[in-house]
Amino acid sequence: MHSRRTFVSMSALACLVAAAPAAYAETGFTTRFVDIVAADGVALKAMVMEPRTPGPHPVAVLISAWGGGCTQNVMPARDLAARGYVVIAYGARGFGESGGEVDTAGPKDIADVSTVLDWTTGNTAADPARIGVAGVSYGAGIGVIAAAFDPRIRSVVSLSGWFDLVHSLYGNQTRRGLVALILYTSGWGHGRLSAETDWMLRTYFDPTPDPVDREVINEWARVRSPSRYFDRLNDNRPALLIGHTWSETVFPPDQMVELYERYDGIKRIDLIPGEHASAESGGLLGLPSETWDTVLRWFDATVAGTDTSILAERPVVLRARPGTHDPEPHPDWRSAEGEPRRYFLGPGQDDGVIGDAPRPGWRVEIDADRDTIATGGVPLATYSFEALSGEPPRTWLPGIDRAHGAVWTSPELPDGLRVRGSVSAHLTVIPPGQTGTIVAYLYDVDSTGTGRLINYLPLSWTDAVPGEAMPVDLRFSPTAYDVPADNALALVIDTKDPLFLDWNTGGGRVALTSPDTDPSFVDVPVRRGEESAR
Known part of the structure; x- marks a missing residue:
């Protein structure tokens, strides 16, 4: 309960932050908090920012990362709302102010995205033909899988996300124990893990796991992998932006390069030095962020249709280590x-x-x-x-x-x-x-x-x-x-x-x-x- 009270306090603070700057109030969007009720009755807490001008407006749905609530993405939400988007930033079930239990990007989480889209098109001045979804880490994986199931999603942004969760858990037959321990403890510290999720993570740490249990974990992870639904994603063809770092300890970048290489739709991948979510964190705190600037440009091009200049750029962008080098743009991965x-x-x-x-x-x-x-x-x-x-x-x-x-x-x-x-x-x-x-x-x-x-x-x-x-x-x-x-x-x-x-x-x-x-x-x-x- 202590964790939940903390997130409620954060919501109140974020509400003040979102509404305080006079410039934003004058330029024209409102901020409110709502409960969006999922099919199983779970209430998903959402922060809604809506332009004051008549619609219909393009839509940006921002899904919280692991452990976060609906205000985690308040800074990029403000930037998008100021550009004329209806923004729905919500906490995934089991985390923050949202009800229910953590499904770890499972079927309930994917259905929740469609529920949020239903609510948005029915309760805001949203343009149902112009919808984009973005997330960091946990929110990224949920968003990409949802884009395979809901064709209304015309653009999806994956920042520090994953393609193959089995590979992340068991790459080269080796378990990433320390990362999994951090996810397990933070999951309980900031949320309510389902019995299934709790069992899967605890069993993962077993020093001599039963082969049957390991296959159960593998199947659980496959269901939560965009790779399982790749053909559906490729058929829906949302514009796909991938932002990732070279030194990821959670989701190594090879799987995201695979996703980029195999995908047939409009796409771009930016790979830079750093760790899981390090490139996105500054922007979440309101600091200047090249990563979030790219997200804004991507949504303007592929959702709003207001500025398509990013689509004329070379879509594979690398920054080399060590240090911070100028971006190296390439026409495709093979050229890079x-x-x-x-x-x-x-x-x-x-x-x-x-x-x-x-x-x-x-x-x-x-x-x-x-x-x-x-x-x-x-x-x-x-x-x-x-x-x-x-x-x-x-x-x-x-x-x-x-x-x-x-x-x-x-x-x-x-x-x-x-x-x-x-x-x-x-x-x-x-x-x-x-x-x-x-x-x-x-x-x-x-x-x-x-x-x-x-x-x-x-x-x-x-x-x-x-x-x-x-x-x-x-x-x-x-x-x-x-x-x-x-x-x-x-x-x-x-x-x-x-x-x-x-x-x-x-x-x-x-x-x-x-x-x-x-x-x-x-x-x-x-x-x-x-x-x-x-």
């Missing part, structure tokens, strides 16, 4: 990607080396179930700091315990590298047990041995033959990263990271090898003709 450049992993005097020629026949062993100082970071913190500072997380590579982690380093790269796309690696693992996990980290290393993290990736197995060689392929999420001239690349592999629930049991030693007939390598996508880093 670099050409793979193969580097081979080989033996060295101390650590391994990354070189241009195959050097198979080596073997390195590391302790299983032992961590090193190499880490993917802290969810919602590490890469949010990068978004503010421009600096990726750093690790001093000489400090990595070589008994627990293997290191390969390239010579200095005189021209640097402009990495664009998905780095991949191939090597052979000899596991000590039937189950296990490795975690790979790719670094940009300066002359002091300090590595800045380019990317990281876990990989787990649950049915290996102990002691038998097992070829593995690692494909990192796409990124845009400029390695400075005279720095080097380094690949680090260990077996634990606090971000993940690993499958290591019983200790032992993991062998990493490169057979004569199957050399190990790293493929780095490099922009051809543009190798020099800025």
Whole structure:
């Protein structure tokens, strides 16, 4: 109950914030709070901003993120209302001032979007032919799935959303435990989880889950994945804007690139440095926000039809790491990607080396179930700091315990590298047990041995033959990263990271090898003709 009283207080405060500026009152919109009753009787609390001028007006529906209420999107709502939109900002069921229990983007949440549209077209001066839906994170996923079911949605904006929830939960057979724990605790702290959602999240943490339970979780996640309804989405063809960050710890960007690549309608994708929702947070607080400016322009073009200039721009827009670079516009994803450049992993005097020629026949062993100082970071913190500072997380590579982690380093790269796309690696693992996990980290290393993290990736197995060689392929999420001239690349592999629930049991030693007939390598996508880093 304490949580609910807090959100009611926030509503009252937000109402004052929304109504206070005289300029907004004079330019012409009203603000009110209403209950929109869903089909099962649950009341969804909504903040309605409506132009004073005669309609019909274009419509913008803003769906709250995980844990948020109807006032979470008050700042972008004001901006849209000031541009002549009827704005309905509502809290998803189970959160904030809305009733019911959290359905985690399930069928009830999707039906709620249509209920909100029904109420809007029946109770405001809305134009039913001009409707857009937007959300951050949780609201993004709900909005994209709803656009597959309700053809009235002519434009949908996904900011820090997801395409395949199974991939998010079990990518490379590895559970993202720390992120799931944050979602679970914040879900109870700011809402009312349904019994189903509570069971799914608690079972997800089981160190030795029953295979039947895991399949139940997978099916639960499939129902909540836009990928399941992709054909319907493609048939409805809403204009699709995707905003995402390179270093997402909740929903890695590879799935959103897949959505963009497969989708046939009008579309745009913006990928920038940062963490989950870091690009959107400033705009939610009323600060200048390039991300929300893009949303406004997208709705003006694809909902209101007042300014279509954004549709003439190249639709794939990248900003490279580290730091904040100028946007790189491209006509399609293929044009944005670099050409793979193969580097081979080989033996060295101390650590391994990354070189241009195959050097198979080596073997390195590391302790299983032992961590090193190499880490993917802290969810919602590490890469949010990068978004503010421009600096990726750093690790001093000489400090990595070589008994627990293997290191390969390239010579200095005189021209640097402009990495664009998905780095991949191939090597052979000899596991000590039937189950296990490795975690790979790719670094940009300066002359002091300090590595800045380019990317990281876990990989787990649950049915290996102990002691038998097992070829593995690692494909990192796409990124845009400029390695400075005279720095080097380094690949680090260990077996634990606090971000993940690993499958290591019983200790032992993991062998990493490169057979004569199957050399190990790293493929780095490099922009051809543009190798020099800025």
